[in-house]
Each structure stands twice: as C-alpha cells, then as structure tokens.
Amino acid sequence: MKQFQYVRAANQKAAISALTKNASAQFIAGGTNLIDLMKRGITSPDTIIDINNLPIKAIEAYAGGIRIGALALNSEVSENKLVIQKHPLLAQALNAGASAQLRNMATVGGNMMQRTRCPYFYDTALPCNKRQPGTGCSALEGFNRMHAIFGHSDTCIAVHPSDMCVALVALDATALVTGHKGNRRIAFADFHRLPGDTPQKDNNIERGELITGVEIPDNSFTKNVHYLKIRDRASYAFALVSVAAALNQEGNTIKDARLAMGGVAHKPWRLHEAEKALIGKKVSEESFRNAAEIAMKGAKGFKYNSFKLKMAPNAIVEALKTAAGMA
Amino acid sequence: MVFYSKMPNLNFEIIFNSMANKKPGITTEKECNGINESRRDFLKQSSLLTGLAITPAAVLKAAEEKWDEEFASSLEKMPLKLEINGVNHDLSVEPRTTLLDLLREQLALTGTKKGCDYGQCGACTVHVNGKRVLSCLSLAVMQQGKKITTIEGLADGEKLHPMQQAFIKHDGFQCGYCTPGQIMSAVACIREGHANSEAEIREFMSGNICRCGAYPNIVDAIMEVKEGGQQV
Numbered sequence: 001m002k003q004f005q006y007v008r009a010a011n012q013k014a015a016i017s018a019l020t021k022n023a024s025a026q027f028i029a030g031g032t033n034l035i036d037l038m039k040r041g042i043t044s045p046d047t048i049i050d051i052n053n054l055p056i057k058a059i060e061a062y063a064g065g066i067r068i069g070a071l072a073l074n075s076e077v078s079e080n081k082l083v084i085q086k087h088p089l090l091a092q093a094l095n096a097g098a099s100a101q102l103r104n105m106a107t108v109g110g111n112m113m114q115r116t117r118c119p120y121f122y123d124t125a126l127p128c129n130k131r132q133p134g135t136g137c138s139a140l141e142g143f144n145r146m147h148a149i150f151g152h153s154d155t156c157i158a159v160h161p162s163d164m165c166v167a168l169v170a171l172d173a174t175a176l177v178t179g180h181k182g183n184r185r186i187a188f189a190d191f192h193r194l195p196g197d198t199p200q201k202d203n204n205i206e207r208g209e210l211i212t213g214v215e216i217p218d219n220s221f222t223k224n225v226h227y228l229k230i231r232d233r234a235s236y237a238f239a240l241v242s243v244a245a246a247l248n249q250e251g252n253t254i255k256d257a258r259l260a261m262g263g264v265a266h267k268p269w270r271l272h273e274a275e276k277a278l279i280g281k282k283v284s285e286e287s288f289r290n291a292a293e294i295a296m297k298g299a300k301g302f303k304y305n306s307f308k309l310k311m312a313p314n315a316i317v318e319a320l321k322t323a324a325g326m327a
Numbered sequence: 328m329v330f331y332s333k334m335p336n337l338n339f340e341i342i343f344n345s346m347a348n349k350k351p352g353i354t355t356e357k358e359c360n361g362i363n364e365s366r367r368d369f370l371k372q373s374s375l376l377t378g379l380a381i382t383p384a385a386v387l388k389a390a391e392e393k394w395d396e397e398f399a400s401s402l403e404k405m406p407l408k409l410e411i412n413g414v415n416h417d418l419s420v421e422p423r424t425t426l427l428d429l430l431r432e433q434l435a436l437t438g439t440k441k442g443c444d445y446g447q448c449g450a451c452t453v454h455v456n457g458k459r460v461l462s463c464l465s466l467a468v469m470q471q472g473k474k475i476t477t478i479e480g481l482a483d484g485e486k487l488h489p490m491q492q493a494f495i496k497h498d499g500f501q502c503g504y505c506t507p508g509q510i511m512s513a514v515a516c517i518r519e520g521h522a523n524s525e526a527e528i529r530e531f532m533s534g535n536i537c538r539c540g541a542y543p544n545i546v547d548a549i550m551e552v553k554e555g556g557q558q559v
C-alpha cells in the first residue's frame with residue numbers, strides 16, 4: 001500500500017471541501033473495498049478522508065417512507081425492525097452479500113460505490129478501460145464468465161457486484177447526495193451508469209459529492225418477496241445471477257410487481273417491461289415464464305458467460321415462484 | 328514534521344502525514360523476508376532494488392541525512408489509544424498499518440491469523456466494540472478509542488471459553504490455522520442470535536473458510552455451546 005495522509009472529517013462541509021480540493025483524495029467508510037483496492041495498487045489516494053464521524057448513520061421513518069443513513073452498516077440495516085417490516089426484500093439482499101464480518105463493516109454508501117470484481121480490473125498487469133481508460137477491455141476476449149449480458153459496450157463488459165443495490169433499484173429508492181453545490185436527489189435507477197465509452201465512471205455522482213443516505217418509499221411489497229442469488233458456492237461469493245422479486249397479490253391475481261437483476265450488467269438491472277407483463281396476470285408459472293422471456297430481450301452473452309442467458313430467466317421464474325409462495 | 332494538530336480554518340484534523348515508504352517493527356510478512364532487517368539495510372536495498380524514481384523523497388532524505396532509526400520512524404507514526412483484551416494501550420502507528428498487522432507485528436498477539444489479507448477467509452476475525460470484523464481490512468488508526476477482543480482475550484485466566492472447550496471436544500480443527508478466526512466468529516454468531524439451526528450457523532459462519540474442511544465439527548461445537556445455554 002502506498003503511503004497516504006489520513007484525515008478525519010468533523011462535518012460534511014469539511015469532508016466535501018477536503019475531497020474537492022484534492023483530486024487524489026478519497027472518502028473511507030467501512031474500508032472493505034477501498035483498503036482491498038489500495039493493497040493491490042488499483043487505487044492509490046494520497047489522502048483518505050475518514051467520514052465515520054459524520055451524523056449520517058440513522059435509520060428512520062418519515063411520512064411516506066424510510067430513510068437510511070449512508071453510514072448505516074449493512075448488518076444494522078438488515079437487522080433493523082423497520083427495514084424487516086417494510087422492506088424485507090432489502091434485508092434478504094443484504095444478508096445474501098459478503099459475510100457476517102464484512103456486513104458489520106460495510107456501509108450503505110460504500111456498498112453503492114464499490115467497484116467491479118472483474119478479474120482484469122483487479123490485475124494491474126493487464127489492460128482495463130475501467131482502471132486505465134484507453135488501454136482496452138481484456139474481458140471481451142478473455143475469461144468472461146462473471147460478466148455482463150445486458151447493457152455492455154465494446155469498452156467494458158464488467159458487472160456491478162452489489163446485492164443491496166439490486167433490492168434498492170427494485171424498491172424505487174432515491175439516493176441522497178450532497179456537494180458544494182448543495183443537495184441532490186438521484187433516482188436509484190439513475191445512480192449507476194452503463195459503461196458506454198466511459199467505463200471508468202461507475203455512477204453519476206460528481207467529484208466532491210458525498211452520499212448522505214437513501215430513501216425508500218412505502219409500498220405494498222411487504223410479504224411476497226424473494227431475493228435469489230446464484231453463485232459458485234452456497235454463501236460468501238459474488239452473484240453469477242441474482243434476482244430481486246416482489247409481488248403484490250390479490251387472491252390469485254398479480255396487482256403489482258417489482259423485478260431487478262444483479263450480476264448481469266454494469267448497474268443493478270431493473271426489469272420494467274417484465275413487471276408490466278405481470279400486472280393483471282394470474283399467479284402462475286406461466287405468467288412468470290412469460291415475464292422472464294420479456295426480461296431477456298436484448299441479452300447478449302460472451303464466450304464463457306452464455307450460460308447466463310439460460311440461468312437468468314430460470315432464476316427469474318424461481319424467484320417469482322418463491323415470492324408467490326409456490327416454491 | 329510530525330503533525331497532529333487542529334487546523335484552525337479547516338474543519339478537519341490533519342492527523343498524520345505518512346512520509347516514508349517503510350518502517351521497522353511493523354513489517355508485514357508478505358513484504359519482508361527478514362523481520363529483523365534494520366531500516367538502514369532496507370533503505371540500502373530499496374534504493375538498489377527499486378531505483379530512485381519510485382523511492383519516496385522522504386526515505387531518500389532520511390537515508391542521505393543518516394537519520395537514526397528512532398527519529399526516522401517517529402516521523403511516520405501517529406498516536407493511537409486502544410483497549411485490547413481489557414488492557415489499555417498507548418500506541419504509535421503508521422496510517423497504512425492494518426489492525427491485523429498492529430496486533431501481530433507490533434503487539435506480538437499472533438493468535439489472530441493472516442490467511443488472505445484481502446477479506447476473503449475470516450482468519451483475522453476479531454471483535455471491535457463487540458462486533459466481529461476482519462482486522463485485515465481495518466486500518467488501525469480508524470479504531471481510535473475502541474475495544475478490541477482477540478482470541479487471546481477470550482479465556483478467563485486458565486479457564487478456556489466454552490467455545491474453545493467445545494472446539495477441542497468436537498475436533499473442530501485439523502491444522503488449526505483458521506481456528507482463532509472461527510472461534511471469534513462463532514462466539515459472535517451466538518451473541519448475534521444467528522445460531523438457531525445448523526443451516527443458520529452455516530450461513531452466518533460462511534465468512535470463515537477452513538481449508539481442512541472441519542466444517543461439520545465446527546457446526547457441532549457451535550450447536551453444543553448454543554444448546555448448553557452458557558453465557559458466551
């Protein structure tokens with residue numbers, strides 16, 4: 001790890017100005033992603049700004065939703081009564097991520113900002129447009145088993161590794177961000193980006209901005225939900241494919257639905273068209289299969305990840321069946 | 328040059344400026360072959376091996392001016408207060424030092440193991456303010472004022488902790504390398520209320536990898552302690 005200066009921010013203004021003034025500075029929250037990347041020389045900030053003293057940790061209800069502070073730990077969110085009661089899908093997604101120890105360290109803001117796990121991003125000896133813009137994408141013709149099947153470009157086929165973010169995008173969350181220009185609200189679906197020709201940018205946060213929290217509006221998805229994560233081992237591994245499924249059922253009819261996937265794109269992948277196709281339909285495997293087919297439109301695999309073209313629709317059906325209580 | 332000061336017109340503390348590339352005392356196993364290498368030997372080597380271009384200016388300066396070990400290292404460190412296994416420590420650490428390296432290299436608490444050093448195995452699990460965390464991904468300077476418990480702090484004098492006893496009884500290890508991390512994690516797993524079934528234990532212990540595959544026995548040990556209802 002290269003040497004760096006360590007500073008503790010006493011308030012948000014100080015944190016933001018310290019970051020704005022120094023192009024090489026980075027915030028640190030739980031450190032579970034940043035320290036890993038620093039040890040491997042993938043990122044080498046000359047200053048790290050510890051934001052853990054900022055008062056953005058609370059999980060609270062407001063009229064119409066709940067607000068989760070950016071510094072709330074992943075384990076605090078998944079064990080929180082309000083979260084379990086109002087958004088069990090989020091609790092499930094969090095518990096599917098990393099390990100108990102890591103969830104005790106990782107924060108909500110850090111989870112949103114975590115970098116891809118593409119092996120070529122991690123291997124500093126090989127080209128990677130995300131790590132070193134313009135050098136090329138080694139994964140395109142390389143070992144691309146973990147990579148994207150949606151929304152990829154010629155410059156990058158990496159996926160966003162978060163589980164939490166898949167639930168948040170399905171639940172219509174909003175990211176709360178503050179910077180020297182003031183506060184901004186970013187719809188969660190617009191927070192992360194597709195790679196396009198700027199894969200070095202994971203998201204739409206601007207230099208100098210601090211995530212202060214996320215808001216999740218109240219909804220009717222408190223019962224029939226399921227987060228299904230398919231991975232190489234039963235636990236403590238990143239998703240090959242994951243599905244966040246939420247249904248609002250009235251009798252045998254689907255009144256409303258939310259669907260999103262992880263492990264398939266450069267951002268948490270919301271499936272609007274498939275959701276629409278579910279509304280008004282019977283709770284049945286047939287409806288789910290139909291939605292899954294719609295969800296897969298436009299998918300394109302690569303040499304080693306084409307299995308996802310089959311795994312993803314099956315996972316959607318499985319997740320919906322479990323959510324509906326059929327599995 | 329050592330500064331630990333409140334800057335009046337900035338609202339944050341510049342706590343520390345890490346200046347040099349390497350320090351004696353806190354060598355990590357991966358970086359250094361000989362733990363007793365002196366700083367000057369290292370400086371000689373590093374300028375020979377790595378060349379001037381990538382040797383930080385401060386290291387070269389220290390080498391040129393022949394600062395003694397003591398002085399050169401004092402430039403790199405910042406004060407840190409921690410309570411470890413019930414004992415207060417006034418320490419001085421470099422910001423890059425992980426909690427794991429601090430425990431092992433500076434305090435000789437080698438019970439906590441370094442398996443992967445990247446958050447992937449759980450061998451380095453300790454409790455910080457009662458929560459199980461990975462010490463390899465924790466910077467020591469970020470633990471200011473916190474209470475750390477390591478495997479050395481679990482027993483009550485000569486009396487082993489019930490979880491240690493249960494691991495012995497159930498043969499919860501083979502080589503033993505993962506064991507301190509497993510035991511710290513297992514104690515937390517029960518305290519958190521995540522040891523209510525075999526399946527739940529397996530899920531909430533998944534952050535501790537055992538390459539000897541002692542998993543079934545580890546689960547048995549945890550089940551026994553949980554069902555025994557002892558205070559953990």
Ligand SMILES: Cc1cc2nc3c(=O)[nH]c(=O)nc-3n(C[C@H](O)[C@H](O)[C@H](O)COP(=O)(O)OP(=O)(O)OC[C@H]3O[C@@H](n4cnc5c(N)ncnc54)[C@H](O)[C@@H]3O)c2cc1C
Nearest residue numbers: 029030031032033034097098107109110111113162163211
């Ligand atoms: C072995 C391992 C397995 C894992 N498995 C999974 C998994 O299965 N699923 C999953 O979802 N995740 C997984 N993770 C990733 C983990 O969830 C992230 O590392 C974690 O969420 C990052 O949070 P943090 O608070 O530690 O971030 P940090 O490491 O502190 O920060 C990460 C980045 O976010 C920035 N940042 C932090 N907070 C803010 C803020 N408030 N505003 C603006 N920027 C901010 C930092 O500057 C930094 O660039 C795994 C990690 C490891 C090491």
Ligand code: FES
Nearest residue numbers: 442443444449463
């Ligand atoms: S040494 Fe920390 S998790 Fe492996």
Ligand code: FES
Nearest residue numbers: 501503537538539
């Ligand atoms: S006992 Fe050998 S690694 Fe677990």
